[in-house]
Amino acid sequence: xxxxxxxxVALALVLVSFVPAAFAQSTxxxxxxxxxxxxxxxxxxxxRDEETWLYYLMDKDGxxxxxxxxxxxxxxxxxxLEAVDAEGMMGVINASGESLVPCAYEDVEILSDxxxxxxxxxxxxxxxxxxxxxxxxxxxxxxxxDVYYQGALIGALxxxxxxxxxxxxxxxxxxxxxxxxxxxxxxxxxxPIENIYDEFSYDYSTEAYVHVPTGxxxxxxxxxxxxxDVLKDITWDRGxxxxxxxxxxxxxxxxxxxxxxxxxxxGYAVIESQDNLMGVVDEQGRQVIPCEYxxxxxxxxxxxxxxxxxxxxxxxxxxxxxxxxxxxxxxxxYAENGSDYSTCFLVMTDLDGSVRVVTAxxxxxxxxxxxxxxxxxxxxxxxxxxxxxxxxxxxxYGNMAxxxxxxxxxxxxxxxxxxxxxxxxxHYTVYLLDEPVPSQEAATVGESxxxxxxxxWTCAACGTNNTGKFCTECGAAxxxxxxxxxxxxxxxxxxxxxxxxxxxxxxxxxx
Numbered sequence: 001x002x003x004x005x006x007x008x009v010a011l012a013l014v015l016v017s018f019v020p021a022a023f024a025q026s027t028x029x030x031x032x033x034x035x036x037x038x039x040x041x042x043x044x045x046x047x048r049d050e051e052t053w054l055y056y057l058m059d060k061d062g063x064x065x066x067x068x069x070x071x072x073x074x075x076x077x078x079x080x081l082e083a084v085d086a087e088g089m090m091g092v093i094n095a096s097g098e099s100l101v102p103c104a105y106e107d108v109e110i111l112s113d114x115x116x117x118x119x120x121x122x123x124x125x126x127x128x129x130x131x132x133x134x135x136x137x138x139x140x141x142x143x144x145x146d147v148y149y150q151g152a153l154i155g156a157l158x159x160x161x162x163x164x165x166x167x168x169x170x171x172x173x174x175x176x177x178x179x180x181x182x183x184x185x186x187x188x189x190x191x192p193i194e195n196i197y198d199e200f201s202y203d204y205s206t207e208a209y210v211h212v213p214t215g216x217x218x219x220x221x222x223x224x225x226x227x228x229d230v231l232k233d234i235t236w237d238r239g240x241x242x243x244x245x246x247x248x249x250x251x252x253x254x255x256x257x258x259x260x261x262x263x264x265x266x267g268y269a270v271i272e273s274q275d276n277l278m279g280v281v282d283e284q285g286r287q288v289i290p291c292e293y294x295x296x297x298x299x300x301x302x303x304x305x306x307x308x309x310x311x312x313x314x315x316x317x318x319x320x321x322x323x324x325x326x327x328x329x330x331x332x333x334y335a336e337n338g339s340d341y342s343t344c345f346l347v348m349t350d351l352d353g354s355v356r357v358v359t360a361x362x363x364x365x366x367x368x369x370x371x372x373x374x375x376x377x378x379x380x381x382x383x384x385x386x387x388x389x390x391x392x393x394x395x396x397y398g399n400m401a402x403x404x405x406x407x408x409x410x411x412x413x414x415x416x417x418x419x420x421x422x423x424x425x426x427h428y429t430v431y432l433l434d435e436p437v438p439s440q441e442a443a444t445v446g447e448s449x450x451x452x453x454x455x456x457w458t459c460a461a462c463g464t465n466n467t468g469k470f471c472t473e474c475g476a477a478x479x480x481x482x483x484x485x486x487x488x489x490x491x492x493x494x495x496x497x498x499x500x501x502x503x504x505x506x507x508x509x510x511x
Contacts, residue, residue: 029431030062036420036428040377041075042095043417045430054086057097060418060432065097077303078113092116092148100151106140107131112167118146130159147172147188155188168199169230171213183213191215199231207239220248234283236261236271243285252285265304268311270296278313280305280322288326289313303343308378308416310343310360310396319346321360330363342375344396345382357382361438362398373409379416380436383409393419395436402431 035048036058045058049068057065057073072084073093083093083103091103092110100116101108107119121131121140129139145157149172157174161182165174172184173196181193193212194201200218201210209219211230217223219235223246227233234251237244242253243261254261260272267283271291279291288306289296295314298305305311306324313320313332319341320332339348346358354368359382373383380396391410393402401419402410408422412433419431484493486501493502 029429032062032428032430034426036430038411038413038418038420039073039075039081040411040414041077042079042081043413043415044075044095045420046073057081057093060413060430062430066093069103076110078110080110080113080116082108082110091118098151101146101148105146109165111165111172114150114170115165115167115172116148117162117165118148120144120146147184149186154186155184164196166196168213170228173213185213200235209235219244219246223247232263234264236269243281251283252281254281254285255287256291258291262298265298266306268305270298270305280311286326288324289322293332303378303414306343308343308380310378310380312341312343312346312360319358323360329360330358334358334364340375343378344380345375347372347375347382355384357384357394359394359396359398361396365398373411377412377414379412379414381412381416381419381433383412383419391421397436397438399436399439401433401436 032047034050035055037046038044039046039057043060044065045060046055047058047064048055052068054068055070055073056068059065069085070083071086071088072082074082076082079095080100081093081095083091083099085091085103087103089103090105090108091099092101092108093099101118105118106121109117109119111117120143122143124130124139124141126139128141130142131140132138142159142162144159145162146153147155147157160177161174163175163177165172167173170186173193174182174184175196176182181196182190183193183196184190191214193215195212198212201212202208203210208217210216211218211223211225214225216225218225219237225246227246230246233246234243236242236258240250241257242250245251254271257274258271259274259276261281262270264283268280268288269282271279271281273279273291277291278289278293278296279287280289280296282288289311293313293315294317296305297312297314309324310329311322311324313322314336315332317336318332319334319336319339320328321330321343323329334346335348339346341347341358344360348356348358350356350368355370355372356364356368357372358364369384370387370389371385375382381401382394383391384394385391386404388404389406390404391407392400392404393410393412395401402421405421408424410422411420413419416433419433421429421431423429482497484495484497486493486503
């Protein structure tokens with residue numbers, strides 16, 4: 001069947017053997033006729049077989065990873081996909097197309113890359129039900145919850161034994177319908193616990209940590225847990241002020257006394273100084289961002305710190321950006337209020353209705369746009385629309401990775417690996433994107449991003465950087481620069497700045 005599928009795919013795909021010079025950052029591409037959509041959490045594509053109208057999983061090179069088996073595919077950030085077969089039964093597959101939970105359930109829950117739940121239902125009444133149909137005339141109760149760990153069915157829970165769950169590494173913590181809580185390991189061995197919302201608890205009186213799922217000591221010499229067992233394997237110890245591992249060994253001491261440290265994400269953690277300013281450290285103890293900022297968001301559209309290689313910071317209501325190597329790429333100069341931003345871009349609407357873009361490398365770009373794609377990931381590319389209604393792809397250096405063209409839309413995958421361009425209905429081109437590099441023009445601008453105001457101005461009232469005629473933060477008008485040369489007759493008044501030209505009477509500096 002897969003050989004037949006490959007023949008179908010070969011008919012649908014038209015490989016492009018060259019890349020136009022304007023598409024210099026796109027090394028290869030292919031075209032596709034039919035229904036195609038981006039599963040941007042995985043840098044994958046969902047393609048529809050036009051004979052069966054069922055979907056299959058496709059990689060970035062146009063290779064089919066599954067047969068056309070699914071009526072729907074939905075991506076999750078745990079690296080897994082929720083799959084719905086032709087009969088409407090649900091399961092879970094991974095990014096390689098392999099089945100982890102068979103399509104045998106009325107509902108599934110993806111709790112982590114290791115833990116998933118398959119939900120079986122039975123008919124019920126309107127007086128007592130857990131699920132109802134979209135039309136509201138069919139009702140169902142849960143008959144059981146099947147528990148899967150790393151693709152294997154390890155046990156089942158009755159309806160009253162499951163209400164909500166949190167996964168922590170090799171352990172599943174479940175709240176039952178009567179509010180009791182239980183933890184389960186990979187062998188489905190259960191033990192009662194106090195709550196499911198914390199992986200570790202801390203006793204301030206004894207200054208001791210406990211691993212909640214197992215009830216065993218943690219972050220001390222007696223701990224037998226490994227990094228494979230847990231989500232968090234480094235913590236900040238308030239007593240010593242150092243960051244320690246599961247066995248209590250000092251990993252590093254911060255460069256300055258701190259008042260609090262958040263959990264590590266992507267190898268980085270937000271810390272707070274004793275004067276309540278935020279910074280970032282990495283797992284090697286390097287102070288990547290100094291404790292100088294009012295806020296550093298670790299959410300980043302669900303991707304964590306330094307997703308995309310950059311991190312936004314906020315100071316005095318202004319947004320700036322850092323590179324992952326700890327260098328400031330763009331000074332905090334752009335108003336957080338009224339803007340939309342990720343780790344790589346900030347988008348704001350000027351008072352004249354135009355859309356302005358700040359990139360983490362170039363700051364505020366001179367060019368304005370009619371529209372941008374919604375910032376739903378942290379890639380280094382942003383689809384933008386010009387005043388003619390054409391879409392193009394902007395990169396973090398202000399270059400056009402894909403030039404403006406009359407296409408329906410451009411979507412970019414989560415990691416900026418590919419762009420899906422909808423040329424027209426059911427006609428697509430997929431471009432594989434190279435890592436953005438500064439152009440010669442961008443290189444002359446300077447590497448700090450401080451110049452990125454282009455021909456902009458700084459509002460004297462609130463300090464916001466602008467390029468339009470009015471301040472985007474407070475609405476103050478752009479100050480008019482005094483001129484000494486008449487725009488009408490060319491009279492040069494030298495160091496004088498008269499309101500009117502003494503030769504022809506034309507206005508020069510009159511308000």
